[in-house]
Amino acid sequence: MPIKVQTIIDALRSSVPPIPDTVDVLMAGRPDAEVTGIAVSFMPTQQVIEQAAAAGANLLITHEPLSYNHRHDEQLIGNDPVFAQKLQLIDESGIAIFRYHDYCHRKQPDIIMTGLLSALEWESRLSEMLPIAAILELSPMTVAEVAAHVKQKLGMPFLRITGDLSTPVSRAGILVGYRGGASTAIPFMRDHNLDLLIVGEGPEWETPEYIRDAAHQGRTKALLTFGHAESEEPGMRALSEELKLRYPEVPVEFFPIQPIFRIV
Amino acid sequence: MPIKVQTIIDALRSSVPPIPDTVDVLMAGRPDAEVTGIAVSFMPTQQVIEQAAAAGANLLITHEPLSYNHRHDEQLIGNDPVFAQKLQLIDESGIAIFRYHDYCHRKQPDIIMTGLLSALEWESRLSEMLPIAAILELSPMTVAEVAAHVKQKLGMPFLRITGDLSTPVSRAGILVGYRGGASTAIPFMRDHNLDLLIVGEGPEWETPEYIRDAAHQGRTKALLTFGHAESEEPGMRALSEELKLRYPEVPVEFFPIQPIFRIV
Numbered sequence: 001m002p003i004k005v006q007t008i009i010d011a012l013r014s015s016v017p018p019i020p021d022t023v024d025v026l027m028a029g030r031p032d033a034e035v036t037g038i039a040v041s042f043m044p045t046q047q048v049i050e051q052a053a054a055a056g057a058n059l060l061i062t063h064e065p066l067s068y069n070h071r072h073d074e075q076l077i078g079n080d081p082v083f084a085q086k087l088q089l090i091d092e093s094g095i096a097i098f099r100y101h102d103y104c105h106r107k108q109p110d111i112i113m114t115g116l117l118s119a120l121e122w123e124s125r126l127s128e129m130l131p132i133a134a135i136l137e138l139s140p141m142t143v144a145e146v147a148a149h150v151k152q153k154l155g156m157p158f159l160r161i162t163g164d165l166s167t168p169v170s171r172a173g174i175l176v177g178y179r180g181g182a183s184t185a186i187p188f189m190r191d192h193n194l195d196l197l198i199v200g201e202g203p204e205w206e207t208p209e210y211i212r213d214a215a216h217q218g219r220t221k222a223l224l225t226f227g228h229a230e231s232e233e234p235g236m237r238a239l240s241e242e243l244k245l246r247y248p249e250v251p252v253e254f255f256p257i258q259p260i261f262r263i264v
Numbered sequence: 265m266p267i268k269v270q271t272i273i274d275a276l277r278s279s280v281p282p283i284p285d286t287v288d289v290l291m292a293g294r295p296d297a298e299v300t301g302i303a304v305s306f307m308p309t310q311q312v313i314e315q316a317a318a319a320g321a322n323l324l325i326t327h328e329p330l331s332y333n334h335r336h337d338e339q340l341i342g343n344d345p346v347f348a349q350k351l352q353l354i355d356e357s358g359i360a361i362f363r364y365h366d367y368c369h370r371k372q373p374d375i376i377m378t379g380l381l382s383a384l385e386w387e388s389r390l391s392e393m394l395p396i397a398a399i400l401e402l403s404p405m406t407v408a409e410v411a412a413h414v415k416q417k418l419g420m421p422f423l424r425i426t427g428d429l430s431t432p433v434s435r436a437g438i439l440v441g442y443r444g445g446a447s448t449a450i451p452f453m454r455d456h457n458l459d460l461l462i463v464g465e466g467p468e469w470e471t472p473e474y475i476r477d478a479a480h481q482g483r484t485k486a487l488l489t490f491g492h493a494e495s496e497e498p499g500m501r502a503l504s505e506e507l508k509l510r511y512p513e514v515p516v517e518f519f520p521i522q523p524i525f526r527i528v
Contacts, residue, residue: 043469043473045473045476045477045480046476046477046480046481047476047480064469064473065469068446068450068469068470068471068473068474069446069447069470073447076446076447076450076451077450080450080454081454082474082477082478082481082483082485083477085481086477086481144528147528148528151528158527158528159527159528160525160526160527161525161526161527161528162524162525162526165526165528178467182332182333182340183333183337183340186332186340186341186344187340190344190345201467201468203442203465203492204465204491204492204493204524204525205307205328205329205332205442205492205493206332206333207332208524208525209307209309209328209332209524210332210346212309212310212311212524213309213310213346213347213350214346216309216310216311217310217346217349217350219346221346225525227468228467228468228469229468229469260426260468260472260473260476261424261425261426261468261472261489262424262425262426262429263422263423263424263425263527264408264411264412264415264422264423264425264429
C-alpha cells in the first residue's frame with residue numbers, strides 16, 4: 001500500500017498528545033504525495049536538499065527549520081535572494097520537507113538524547129534521564145579525556161572548553177541544542193551537583209561565565225560546548241535507523257552536515 | 265574635590281536621554297562612596313573583581329552583568345554557592361560595580377564600536393556608521409586574510425569562520441555583542457549588499473546557516489564569529505582611556521579577560 005507524506009507525519013506525531021502551536025509542520029510539499037524515498041538530516045540546507053533530491057528522496061525530515069529562524073518569518077526572508085533560490089530548488093525538486101522538533105523532544109525518552117548517548121557509547125553511564133537532560137556517572141576522567149572521547153566518538157574536528165582541562169569530573173549532565181543558557185543550565189548543574197556540563201550551545205556571557213567563576217573559585221566545574229548541530233545530529237541519524245525498520249518498503253537515507261564553523 | 269561613585273555614573277549617563285528600565289545600574293556598592301581608583305573590564309568575573317580590588321580600585325565599571333544573565337534574576341542565583349562566594353568577595357572588598365551597557369550602546373557613535381575599529385586599525389575603512397553596526401569598505405581581501413588581520417590586531421588565539429576561506433570580500437559589516445542573530449544580521453547583510461559579516465555571537469542555526477546556504481549557492485558571502493567578549497572588550501578598553509583623561513586625579517586601570525572558550 002502506498003505511504004503518503006501525511007501518514008509518516010501522523011506516525012511521528014502519534015506518540016505524544018497534540019502540541020499546540022508546534023513548529024513541526026510540513027515546510028514544503030504536499031501531504032497527499034506518495035513517499036518514494038525518505039531523507040533525514042539535522043538541517044535542510046541547500047546542499048542537503050540537493051543531495052536528498054539527487055538520491056531520489058521525495059520526503060526530507062529535518063530537526064531544524066528551512067528559513068534560518070525558529071519560526072518562519074516572512075519579514076525576515078520574504079524578499080531574500082538566498083531563500084528564494086532555496087525555494088526554487090525545492091519547487092523544482094518537488095521534495096516535501098517536514099520538521100520533526102517539538103514532537104521529537106516531547107516523546108520520552110527523546111531520541112535526540114538517546115541517539116547521542118548511543119553515538120557516545122555512554123548508555124551504560126546513564127544515571128538519570130530527565131525530560132530535557134541526561135545525567136551520567138563517568139569513571140573519574142579529566143576534562144581533556146572527556147573531550148578526546150567525545151571528539152573521537154562523534155568524529156568532531158574541535159570542541160570548545162570552559163574551565164580547566166585537568167579538572168577530574170565524574171558527574172556530567174548533557175543538555176542538547178540551545179539548552180545551554182543560564183536559566184536551564186545553571187539550576188541543572190547546581191541541583192544535580194554536576195562537575196561537567198556538556199551542551200549544544202548557549203549565550204557566551206551566561207553559563208560559560210558561571211563556569212569560569214566556579215573554576216576560578218577552585219570548584220571542579222567545567223563546560224564542554226560541542227555545537228548545536230553536533231549535539232542533535234546523532235539523534236536524527238538514530239531516527240533514520242528507526243524509519244528504516246518502520247518502513248522497510250521505502251529507501252531511507254541519512255545526510256550529515258559539515259560543522260558550521262571552521263576554526264582558524 | 266572628591267569624586268563620588270554617583271558622579272561618575274551621572275557623567276556616563278549624561279550624553280543620552282534617560283533610558284527606562286535600563287540594566288545600567290549599580291550592581292554592588294554605595295553611590296555616595298568616594299572613588300579612589302577606577303577599574304574597567306568587559307565582565308565582572310571573580311578574577312577581575314579580585315584583581316581590581318588588589319589594584320586599589322573601589323569602582324569597577326563593566327559592560328556585562330555580575331549574575332550570568334542580562335537581567336539579575338534571584339530565582340537563578342539566589343541560593344547559588346558560586347554566586348554567594350562572589351558576593352562575599354564583593355562585600356569584603358567593598359568595591360562598587362556599575363554596569364555600562366545601554367547608555368554606552370545608545371550614545372552615538374558607540375564607543376564599543378569605535379574602540380573596536382580603532383583596535384582593528386580599520387577607522388579609515390569605515391564607509392557608514394549605523395546606530396547598531398558599522399559598514400567597511402576593505403581593499404578586496406580573502407576571508408582568510410581578514411581572519412588573520414583580526415586575530416593579529418586583537419591578539420586572539422582563534423576565530424570561527426562560516427563560508428569559504430578563499431572568498432574575496434570587500435564590503436564588510438560589523439555587529440558587536442549578541443547582534444549576530446538572524447533578525448538583525450540577515451536584513452543587515454542583504455540591505456547593505458555585504459560580502460562579509462563580522463559578529464560577536466548569535467544562535468548557530470540562524471545566521472551561520474544562511475551564510476552556509478549563500479556560500480553553497482556560489483555567492484561571495486562569509487561570516488566571521490569572533491566571540492561576544494572579543495567584540496566588545498576593545499570598546500571597554502577605549503572607555504578606560506577616556507576615563508583617564510576625564511579624571512586625571514584618579515587612577516584608572518583596564519582589566520582584560522581571557523577567552524571564554526579554549527579550542528581542543
